[in-house]
Amino acid sequence: MKHLLSVEDLSPADIHSLLELTDHMVEVSSRPIPKVPALRGKNVVSLFFEDSTRTRTSFDTAAKRLSADTMNFAVASSSVNKGESLRDTIETISAMGVDAFVIRHKSSGAPQMVTRWTNASIINAGDGWHQHPTQALLDCYTIRAGLNRRDSFDGLRIAIVGDIKHSRVARSDVQAFTKMGAHVTLVAPPTLLPPSLDGWPVEVSHDLDSLLPDLDVLYLLRVQRERMDEALLPSLHEYSALYGLTAERAARLAPHALVMHPGPMNRGVEMVVDPGELPGSVILHQVTNGVAVRMAVLFTLLGSGSDLRTGDTV
Amino acid sequence: MTRLVITGGTLIDQTGTRAGDVAIDDGRIVEVGTAVTGDCVLDASGCIVSPGFVDLHVHLREPGKEEAETIETGSRAAALGGFTAVVAMPNTDPAQDCVAVVDFVREQGRKAGLCDVLPSGCITIGRAGELLAPFGELAAAGVHLFTDDGNGVQDAQLMRRALEYARPLGIVLAQHCEVASLTKGAVMHEGACCSRLGLPGWPSIAEELMVFRDIELVRLTGVPMHFLHLSTERSVQLVRQAKADGLPVTAEAAPHHFTLTDEMLSGYDSVFKVTPPLRTAVDIAALKVGLADGTIDAIATDHAPHAQHTKEAPLDQAPPGMLGLETALALAITELSGSGAAMTLEQIVAALSWKPAAIAGVAHRHGRPIAAGEPANLTVFDPTREWSVVPAHLASKSRNTPYAGRTLRGKVRHTVFDGTAVVVDSAATR
Known part of the structure; x- marks a missing residue:
């Protein structure tokens, strides 16, 4: 799985295995130090073109528990406000080296569109009336x-x-x-x-x-x-x-x-x-489960198969 | 003068179909027959020779949006598509609501010298739907077709007045049928596809209500009206009934509306966003029947170039419209003729040539019979040649064709405008 854009793209088996993996992430989250090195060195960028507290915080927490580097791109204070196009924004940030974009956009289809302009994985964190x-x-x-x-x-x-x-x-x-x-x-x-x-x-x-x-x-x-x-x-x-x-x-x-x-x-x-x-x-x-599910999604898209069950910590 | 001769083709015009060579000198056809000779020969073997095509509906973007198209680049695309005359829509910036702007558009067309550019005029000042444009002055400046295209005239009283005022002028009003209160924020056809994609729908009824209203206003006033880019089954039925009632209405359909369905938007590619939107297979079938039985008079492209960066916006923000001039003939042949389809080549040529020429008020120059003494505006096309649409190969300044990679049948080979071969072997000569 390269992107997570729509539930339409998931088979029942895909959903099932993501939920199984979520069980492990719940276990990780319950540890005294709820953090594993699974995504160390991976760069996850959140691009929220629409306001959100819980989804953005949830993704951020999930990425950090997997030891990914995270960056929050606050659109309000960005060059998007100076008229930069979505394509230029994506290409510019991609050029810094990004493994995954977590995107929320008020326009249905925007995350799917972005897949044309970057090699990074795209996770749809909500697009218009379309999908979440x-x-x-x-x-x-x-x-x-x-x-x-x-x-x-x-x-x-x-x-x-x-x-x-x-x-x-x-x-x-x-x-x-x-x-x-x-x-x-x-x-x-x-x-x-x-x-x-x-x-x-x-x-x-x-x-x-x-x-x-x-x-x-x-x-x-x-x-x-x-x-x-x-x-x-x-x-x-x-x-x-x-x-x-x-x-x-x-x-x-x-x-x-x-x-x-x-x-x-x-x-x-x-x-x-x-x-x-x-x-x-x-x-x-x-809300609680949201963090574990997003850990499972990030790990599925970016992970390299390291075993989460061994209890390795940072 | 150089005597130009088109040899070996099959002639199609409103008088019928026959083999023949055509000689042209000093802007006119001088001889039609067999074994005609000349100084410069255009080979037409295996091809159809027809009166030049007339496009009732193009957006040339000049003045105002020259980054998307200029009158010169749009004229070149028109010539390559076999068009010898195009009606330039008035949604320029400034809008074509005064003599100065329409004179400018016509003059830019003349300078390009690739086809007749016929400026349309606005129905209302600035296309704002509030005050009538000066029909009389514009008609005196040669404008025949008036429209606020891009906007429908929402106010029924204003539309009634426009028709009444137009009566003595011999002009035609053309409506972009869209009840705006039903299409706020709309992105695509309202139906199963928009429901799944989570996009605001543009319901068929938004078009049909205005078609219905305007047919009744034509019945009331007796003044002719042309319906732009009809897209729905019910619209076709309404116009068919209006014609059966003897009302002076005409209509056009765009190639994309008889070729593509709303399903094309499933990948959220804004190249498929257009107004009115792509509809359903049922609507496509109805448009084809309407074209075949003459309910729809003309095939018009609604050629709408947009700069790449504007089309790269998300679907709800990208501007509507797609290129059409260079693919119109091929789509007509591919989609409307051949096995299982209802139209003959003669009917297709009629819908591209003399029928729109009459609506545009240029029947004295375009869509003429191929006969000695007539103006030499001619199109030579190979109805069987297959070709692939490559956006980068198009003459338009923009690249927003929805047919990239498609193989189409039928290709314009030569276009003669005003006696000059402006396209030879599918390449523009100027």
Whole structure:
């Protein structure tokens, strides 16, 4: 594997082996000194053309635990602000010697485009509405751990609720969850669904309440305020009333059901109940697992086969 | 004067198809027959000799974006594509909304001397959709086709007034059909592909609503209207019905719209971004039927050069448009004729030559019968020759062809403009 651009490019076996490797990374992370020399001498550059705290920090932590050299390219204070093109930015930084770029961009397809201009590996850390593959992997890992489903998600019922249309998390998760064998239902008002779902192995519902008791995983997406300006929603209040997770709705979930959210949450909109009071909430596990999953991705793309199980430390 | 003779070809014009040699002197055809002799011979054996092609829709980028194309480089691309006249779209900088700018464009075309460059005029000042451009002054300066191409005229009242005001002038208004409120931020056709790629969709209805509105405005005013670059099945149906109703409407389709689908954007390559966007196989089939049955009058390229660095932006930021002049004939032959396709070579030549010549208001000079006394604007092409599209070999200043590496059938061999062989053996002579 040279790049990680989209879950579409991953086979179920690829996902499975990344999750297996994540187990080892969780073990590394639990050591007193959570650091291995696996990627010593490798240069990992984060290029975030769009704001992010958790994803960027998570990748940074993952690379450091593997002893890679890391550089954060803060676009706001860079030559991009002076009008430098994406191509020139990539070629210039590549010329310094880069093994992997971790790229977030507001334009769908930007990471794929960048692969034409550098020999480095490209890891998509979120592009427009398109894909966020490490989010999908960490979500799979969290479900796998939370429901003790090591090998497959066969028979699991997962509802993804919210702004599917504009969500790279939804596009990635639908592909990853269904590749793992889960049954996925998208729940949203019609205006927040993609214009076509041809080829999406999902069901659609506009009635969250009828689904709740049968769910194994309730996955909530962030709903953004600006959607009302585009006449996609009448009000956040109405959204919350129809699709928000209230205490009443939470009470109708099965006891084992997981509640997930990619963050950042809109309290009082999609998350009306305090997630700290939800026994099934694994939202912070998602964040923790994100580091281990990203270690697994970095190691898969850049590692040279050194054994992580021997407990070698720096 | 040197007497030029085109020998051994098959002549196709609106009077029919037959073998014949053509002699040209002093800008005119002087003799058509067999064993015609001359001082300079252009071999046309195995080739079709037709009236020169007329492109209703090119962006030559001058003035304003000479880094992408100039009137000279665009004219050369046109000549190599077999075009002896092109209608230059008005979205230049400054826009072609006043006599000074259209005179400049025409004069630059004259200096290049490779084809007739026919400046279009804006419908509204600065293409801003607010105030009418001076149709009368522009018509007096020789402008026949008026459009805000790149923008549709959004305001129905303004469009109605434009048609009414145009009535005594004998001009034609051409619409870029796009209801802007439905295409905000849109990058590609709205459907399964954009849903998967996570890109904002440009729905077919955005085109069709304006086609419908304008057909009704033509019905109301009786003033002719031309529909630019139709891309959807429903648009073709609407125009077919309007013609059946006897309305004075004409329409064009671009080669990329009958060749490429929205699936081409799966690799996020902005060379496939165009307005209106590449559609689906269903739309392609409808455009082909529309061309074959005459609902769509003309093949027009919407030649839209862009400098490489601007096209290298991510898909949502890259400008829309693709090159078309040098590949139009070959795409028409490859996609529209031959096995399983509906059009004859005669129909293809009609859609490239005399039908657009009439819409452009140049039927006295272009798309004429091949006969003694007629202006010598002619195209000689080999309908069977296969060739590969190599971007670096194109005469256009830009490289944004979506057909790089494709093998196409049909190649222009010679182009005679105003009696001069401006292309000989697929190479420009000036």
